[in-house]
Amino acid sequence: MAKTPSPSPSPAGSGSSSGSIQVIDRLTVLLEGIARHRDPVSLKVLAADAGLHPSTAFRILAAAIENGLVAREGSHYRLGIRLLQWGSRVASHRDLRREARPLMEALRDKIGETVNLTVRQGDEVVYLDRALPERMMRVEQRIGSRAPLHVTAVGKLMLGEGSETDCREYARRTGLPGYTRYSFTDEEQLVQHVSGCVRAGFAYDDEEAETGVGCIGVLVHDDAGQIVAGLSISAPIERRRDEWIELLKDTARALSAGSVTR
Amino acid sequence: MAKTPSPSPSPAGSGSSSGSIQVIDRLTVLLEGIARHRDPVSLKVLAADAGLHPSTAFRILAAAIENGLVAREGSHYRLGIRLLQWGSRVASHRDLRREARPLMEALRDKIGETVNLTVRQGDEVVYLDRALPERMMRVEQRIGSRAPLHVTAVGKLMLGEGSETDCREYARRTGLPGYTRYSFTDEEQLVQHVSGCVRAGFAYDDEEAETGVGCIGVLVHDDAGQIVAGLSISAPIERRRDEWIELLKDTARALSAGSVTR
DNA sequence: CGCCATATTTCGCATTGTGAAATCGATTGC
DNA sequence: GCAATCGATTTCACAATGCGAAATATGGCG
DSSP states (O other): OOOOOSOOOTTTTTOOOOOSOHHHHHHHHHHHHHHHSSSOEEHHHHHHHHTOOHHHHHHHHHHHHHTTSEEEETTEEEEOHHHHHHHTTOOTTHHHHHHHHHHHHHHHHHHOSEEEEEEEETTEEEEEEEEOOSSSSOOOOOTTOEEEGGGSHHHHHHHHHSOHHHHHHHHHHHOOOOSSTTSOOOHHHHHHHHHHHHHHTOEEEESSSSTTEEEEEEEEEOTTSOEEEEEEEEEEGGGOOTTHHHHHHHHHHHHHHHOOOO | OOOOOSOOOTTTTTOOOOOSOHHHHHHHHHHHHHHHSSSOEEHHHHHHHHTOOHHHHHHHHHHHHHTTSEEEETTEEEEOHHHHHHHTTOOTTHHHHHHHHHHHHHHHHHHOSEEEEEEEETTEEEEEEEEOOSSSSOOOOOTTOEEEGGGSHHHHHHHHHSOHHHHHHHHHHHOOOOSSTTSOOOHHHHHHHHHHHHHHTOEEEESSSSTTEEEEEEEEEOTTSOEEEEEEEEEEGGGOOTTHHHHHHHHHHHHHHHOOOO
């Protein structure tokens, strides 16, 4: 080992993420690469995307296939069915989703718009589940996808429930990137706005994440008062109604009540 | 290399699957181990389950955590949120699920029982999606879970649509394990029964997978006549009604009609 | 306060995964 | 129909990578 006079070939180009086991990092990058594309992807593209030698990518994918993490269609790769199983087993929040589902569907049927269930994960909200209405135009988030706190209704409430310092730190840390011309990008304004939302007990998202989309969000607490999740309605902004606020609050209350403390 | 007087430590206990990359196999076994348990699991248990040395399991889990595949709660491990994302992105069948969802919900509302969407995967059916009724007692399959073909209504139809030889080979290959006292365990009887199901255009499952549970299953075909999926109703056996057969067939037809060929 | 049971870290070793290059196979153009 | 081309697989020699025994931290309990 003392040898290695060779110009340490390891770091490669991409730099990529710091992980402790090379193969697992690479596997993750590959899976991520497959997930990014809508349709099955060729080896060539995957290898290039991941910054790997084709033969290396091939070997790793072959191993992934044997384990059901990846499947192939001809010579194109797609995510394997085993991920479906694991995805539905992600244990945390499992009971939450179970509890929430019927309530969300009931609300959706009442108002005819998309209802989302989210949780905080670092500086983002993650979409845990949703109930979609059957109409041509609707707002649809992919389960598992993420969005920054400051451009979502629920996220702003989560920011507001922490201390003002936390909120300011979030602002510094992320630089408050703007997504539309309505996004908050100024720390002072955000802090102000956010505390108003908390006082009101709900938050709007006025086209802050995507132009044309308006949301209403509320928080779900457990018995101890801790934030458990967020519940929101997303709709084309011109269809949004203030009557929904109370319905949404009711749903959140029902969910809070029934929630297992865990 | 000539050394290693130790009794070739590689194959470990579990035997498990033969894969091409050791770490990936092990990672899979570990994830599977976490998924099997309802609650977060300790390192000790995981390592033992997977037949790995604790330090090895620890290292692999640490790498998995860095990549978001696993999360920890104290010193217990659970599946990471990234799996949620991937799970919802499993591309194959995505359009199918999307198409099927509203039809399944409509059927569920009409009959008040669980409606399942399944696809074949080797010698098993995999539960892709389901619509659950809101009642105390209901049948519930986890999304992504699997069951052998010969103990499910849809599975028997899938067996029947192949050649008789295929069915017999399946019987030999699997040995037709029995799950309840009603399961088919005899090759001859199965072949017989299965072809009857196909002729009828639907199949019952009379407590063959689980005592007390009865199902009705039909197949969904595409324009080319290929099997795309299976649709079934699962209910406590004494609540099952034959009127559902036509409703189920209607739903399958609607799904077949609307289905994108690929 | 000290004991036991887990979790985590260290470290030398050889097994494992690596990637360049060679082969295979299918498609395209001539 | 044949060569040329491009991508997917396989081979192979090498050393970097991941391995696991043992040592060390941590922490829960009597």
